[in-house]
Amino acid sequence: MTKKNIPEDKNKRDFLQVSTYALGAVGAASFVWxxxxxxxxxxxxxxxxxxxxxxxxxxxxxxxxxTWRGKPVFIRHRTKEEIASAKDQLLDGLRDPQTDEERVxxxxxxxxxxxxxxxxxxxxxxxxxDVKGEYGGWFCPCHGSHxxxxxRIRKGPAPTNLEIPQYxxxxxxxxxxx
Amino acid sequence: MSxxxxxxxxxxxxxxxxxxxTFMNHELNEYPTPKNLNYxxxxxxxxxxxxxxxxxxxxxxxxxxxxHIDYAFDSVERIMRDVNHGWLLRYIHMNGxxxxxxxxxxxxxxxxxxxxxxxxxxxxxxxxxxxxxxxMATAFMGYVLPWGQMSFWGATVITNLFSAIPFIxxxxxxxxxxxxxxxxxxxxxxxxxxxVLPFVIVGVVILHLVALHRFGSNNPIGIDVKGKQDTVPFxxxxxxxxxxxxxxxxxxxxxAVFFFPNFMGHPDNYIPANPMVTPAHIVPEWYFLPFYAILxxxxxxxxxxLFMFGAIMVLFVLPWLDKSSVxxxxxxxxxxxxxxxxxxxxxxxxxxxxxxxxxIYVVLSRLATAYYFxxxxxxxxxxxxxxxTRPLPVSISTPIITASSNASTVMAMREKK
Amino acid sequence: xxxxxxxxxxxxLLNFFLGKIALSAGKVIEYPDKxxxxxxxxxxxxxxxxxxxxxxxxxxxxxxxGMRLISYRNLAALGYNQDELKAIASQFEITDGPNDDGExxxxxxxxxxxxxxxxxxxxxxxxxxxxxxxxxxxxxxKARPNGANYLHALLSGYVEPPKNMKVPEGMYYNKFYSGNxxxxxxxxxxxxxxxxxxxxxxxxxMATDVTTFLAWASEPELEERKQLGITVVLFLIVFSILSxxxxxxxxxxxxxxx
Numbered sequence: 044m045t046k047k048n049i050p051e052d053k054n055k056r057d058f059l060q061v062s063t064y065a066l067g068a069v070g071a072a073s074f075v076w077x078x079x080x081x082x083x084x085x086x087x088x089x090x091x092x093x094x095x096x097x098x099x100x101x102x103x104x105x106x107x108x109x110t111w112r113g114k115p116v117f118i119r120h121r122t123k124e125e126i127a128s129a130k131d132q133l134l135d136g137l138r139d140p141q142t143d144e145e146r147v148x149x150x151x152x153x154x155x156x157x158x159x160x161x162x163x164x165x166x167x168x169x170x171x172x173d174v175k176g177e178y179g180g181w182f183c184p185c186h187g188s189h190x191x192x193x194x195r196i197r198k199g200p201a202p203t204n205l206e207i208p209q210y211x212x213x214x215x216x217x218x219x220x221x
Numbered sequence: 222m223s224x225x226x227x228x229x230x231x232x233x234x235x236x237x238x239x240x241x242x243t244f245m246n247h248e249l250n251e252y253p254t255p256k257n258l259n260y261x262x263x264x265x266x267x268x269x270x271x272x273x274x275x276x277x278x279x280x281x282x283x284x285x286x287x288x289h290i291d292y293a294f295d296s297v298e299r300i301m302r303d304v305n306h307g308w309l310l311r312y313i314h315m316n317g318x319x320x321x322x323x324x325x326x327x328x329x330x331x332x333x334x335x336x337x338x339x340x341x342x343x344x345x346x347x348x349x350x351x352x353x354x355x356x357m358a359t360a361f362m363g364y365v366l367p368w369g370q371m372s373f374w375g376a377t378v379i380t381n382l383f384s385a386i387p388f389i390x391x392x393x394x395x396x397x398x399x400x401x402x403x404x405x406x407x408x409x410x411x412x413x414x415x416x417v418l419p420f421v422i423v424g425v426v427i428l429h430l431v432a433l434h435r436f437g438s439n440n441p442i443g444i445d446v447k448g449k450q451d452t453v454p455f456x457x458x459x460x461x462x463x464x465x466x467x468x469x470x471x472x473x474x475x476x477a478v479f480f481f482p483n484f485m486g487h488p489d490n491y492i493p494a495n496p497m498v499t500p501a502h503i504v505p506e507w508y509f510l511p512f513y514a515i516l517x518x519x520x521x522x523x524x525x526x527l528f529m530f531g532a533i534m535v536l537f538v539l540p541w542l543d544k545s546s547v548x549x550x551x552x553x554x555x556x557x558x559x560x561x562x563x564x565x566x567x568x569x570x571x572x573x574x575x576x577x578x579x580x581i582y583v584v585l586s587r588l589a590t591a592y593y594f595x596x597x598x599x600x601x602x603x604x605x606x607x608x609x610t611r612p613l614p615v616s617i618s619t620p621i622i623t624a625s626s627n628a629s630t631v632m633a634m635r636e637k638k
Numbered sequence: 639x640x641x642x643x644x645x646x647x648x649x650x651l652l653n654f655f656l657g658k659i660a661l662s663a664g665k666v667i668e669y670p671d672k673x674x675x676x677x678x679x680x681x682x683x684x685x686x687x688x689x690x691x692x693x694x695x696x697x698x699x700x701x702x703x704g705m706r707l708i709s710y711r712n713l714a715a716l717g718y719n720q721d722e723l724k725a726i727a728s729q730f731e732i733t734d735g736p737n738d739d740g741e742x743x744x745x746x747x748x749x750x751x752x753x754x755x756x757x758x759x760x761x762x763x764x765x766x767x768x769x770x771x772x773x774x775x776x777x778x779x780k781a782r783p784n785g786a787n788y789l790h791a792l793l794s795g796y797v798e799p800p801k802n803m804k805v806p807e808g809m810y811y812n813k814f815y816s817g818n819x820x821x822x823x824x825x826x827x828x829x830x831x832x833x834x835x836x837x838x839x840x841x842x843x844m845a846t847d848v849t850t851f852l853a854w855a856s857e858p859e860l861e862e863r864k865q866l867g868i869t870v871v872l873f874l875i876v877f878s879i880l881s882x883x884x885x886x887x888x889x890x891x892x893x894x895x896x
Contacts, residue, residue: 059880059883059884059887060461060884060887060888062880063461063464063877063880063881063884066873066876066877066880067464067468067877067881070471070873070874070877076306077305077306077309077310078277078278078281078310080305080306081281081284081285081304081305081306081307081310082281082284083305085285085299085303085304085305085307086302086303086304086305086711087299087302087303087709087750088303090709090711090749090750091750095748256892295707298707298776298777301859302707302712302858302859308859308863309863309866312863453892457888458888458889458892461881461884461885461888461889462885462889464881464884464885465878465881465882465884465885468874468877468878468881469878471874471877472871472874472875472878475867475870475871475874476867476871478867479863479864479866479867479868479870479871480679480864480867482863483780488780488781488782488783488785489781491777491780491781491856492773492777492781
């Protein structure tokens with residue numbers, strides 16, 4: 044190897060070797076992706092990501108709890124008084140101000156994720172004998188959060204209102220959650 | 222080397238307190254390696270990489286697997302159908318087992334051909350045989366986990382081997398099963414052991430490497446390294462060579478995983494385990510076939526088990542059976558011949574292990590088994606007494622096999638220039 | 639050295655094929671090779687055929703054979719859209735429960751449901767079929783050697799038994815079944831069903847279609863696997879070539895010295 048052609052040789056070498064190592068790195072990185080992706084929800088889990096619920100049997104004043112994505116969803120057929128009390132509430136003084144109209148699609152039915160926004164307990168208030176809290180909606184027994192007929196936080200440590208899942212009415216009494 | 226070993230001051234700071242970079246530099250970078258290694262020396266690093274692939278895919282599979290007889294089969298199918306890339310991970314793991322054995326068997330036969338087990342590398346060899354044993358145990362238990370027909374009946378047959386032990390055999394089998402047949406407790410403990418044994422293998426592999434780096438690699442000529450002129454630093458010479466070997470291996474492996482994933486498997490294992498019905502032909506995975514042939518060749522239950530384990534045990538004492546001071550087959554014409562006989566014998570045993578145990582196959586199995594032990598126990602100890610080895614070259618740098626002094630002087634002069 | 643290399647390569651290959659030799663050793667019946675669209679390395683499933691095959695399964699096989707690993711949603715891979723899937727699923731009665739009263743009830747199927755099973759459990763299936771269990775078909779193509787050809791041959795293998803052979807009650811003669819006596823009566827007859835797409839329902843057509851469908855059910859990942867495989871193998875070939883020349887280059891000074 045004479046001195047004269049060293050630079051050219053070196054360039055060629057760098058190119059070849061660098062592209063080899065780069066390609067090797069790309070290959071190794073793409074092998075890592077399946078290892079990570081396998082932890083994402085699987086196809087059968089995603090297939091259960093939406094639930095359809097028939098509300099025809101649900102009479103005024105009754106509530107049902109359905110399971111959606113492993114969490115309880117509260118659906119309550121509200122009485123006229125409950126609707127009125129939820130609607131009449133002034134926004135002043137609410138911790139997480141929202142009108143009842145913002146929280147329902149059909150005012151007869153309130154649909155909520157039944158998980159307290161404080162630390163994830165399931166509030167009471169679905170069964171007729173349950174403690175419903177000072178505002179008549181739901182009451183979380185873990186740390187004493189009180190929710191009203193619209194699922195809004197009124198008293199206690201929870202920071203926000205009960206979450207509204209994504210849902211739509213497929214007919215008057217058939218809803219699809221998710 | 223001058224005082225600041227590394228250009229990067231952070232690396233230097235760390236290395237002063239924790240000499241990990243010095244260690245890596247010493248063992249992976251500068252590490253002097255004979256410069257005449259051929260491609261058969263790739264299979265050691267390939268085995269290491271395959272072990273890592275198996276552990277990594279195994280860990281992610283275990284995140285999706287359920288070790289319960291009612292759910293194991295379905296959880297594997299869920300991996301195949303619903304888990305993101307699950308089919309890919311499972312097929313890599315499943316075929317990886319076979320490829321691991323292909324690589325390791327070539328690695329072992331390379332050691333046999335070039336006499337890599339001889340002094341001072343006896344412990345290196347023994348650790349390798351230990352790794353093989355652990356691999357076999359791990360592979361066997363892994364095969365049980367999908368809980369298909371072959372899983373179940375393989376587990377039943379292999380665990381029953383222990384019942385051949387006099388007096389306490391039955392108790393040992395009951396203990397292995399945790400019940401009165403292969404059942405849920407068996408599956409649970411096999412899963413646990415299948416998960417943990419690979420890490421034990423990693424531990425032994427580390428010892429294997431420590432022993433290797435004590436005297437460095439053997440080489441195709443089988444003579445000791447005489448000085449710097451015989452070696453090259455491991456990096457970049459053998460890192461690039463190992464990378465090339467890996468890329469070729471990965472291509473073949475990928476072709477199997479993507480295009481023939483069930484080629485080395487058995488269709489019966491896609492039938493859920495049924496303790497009431499044994500499949501018509503039960504055959505172990507191909508890598509156990511030679512041992513299976515030995516097991517069946519012996520007409521006695523205990524004898525068969527002893528000979529089967531003996532086939533591996535004999536490898537442990539191999540360094541003391543082969544007394545020849547010459548390592549490489551290149552200079553041992555007779556040993557070379559017998560080496561190839563052994564290769565053929567092992568292939569024959571593999572073939573016979575897959576055949577039904579009847580008629581001519583039984584006779585051939587017995588002959589092949591007898592020859593296997595004859596090779597190790599009779600031929601190897603006697604060979605040095607009758608073999609006239611060919612003259613060894615002076616050093617690796619003068620690898621003229623004719624060892625004509627003329628040629629070596631010419632070489633030596635050329636190097637001076 | 640060259641010779642020994644050759645022998646080693648031979649050894650590798652031979653070991654590779656040992657398993658297959660082993661499998662074929664006990665087998666005497668040869669099945670005609672149907673050259674399936676999914677069997678080569680670029681292979682894909684014939685979707686129209688698989689849809690027809692689903693119809694055959696639904697109208698003929700599903701009376702006795704379950705497919706417990708398949709969900710209606712999986713049929714999307716055969717080209718059905720979401721509405722069609724819902725319509726298909728709702729044709730089936732699914733047992734669900736227990737409800738709030740602690741009782742099991744039936745409801746129309748949803749896409750996320752597994753295929754409805756013809757029998758409540760395995761014992762019931764065996765009892766209803768005179769002691770022979772109609773195997774679940776979810777994995778049948780993978781669970782039989784040479785599965786696709788085997789199944790097609792089996793479905794087409796009902797012929798008159800040889801004169802001197804006595805076929806017992808409840809058994810049927812099939813020239814491709816091991817032992818030739820099978821508990822399953824001939825399932826496919828000329829125009830046994832009426833294909834939705836108007837294809838003529840000859841027994842061979844139905845056997846081909848249902849085999850395609852079941853091959854898909856056994857290996858739903860097949861198309862994705864082969865496509866990804868081509869990319870990966872091409873990538874690795876390029877990588878092998880590059881690393882080979884890098885290796886040559888790095889070793890050049892050492893090799894030249896010798």
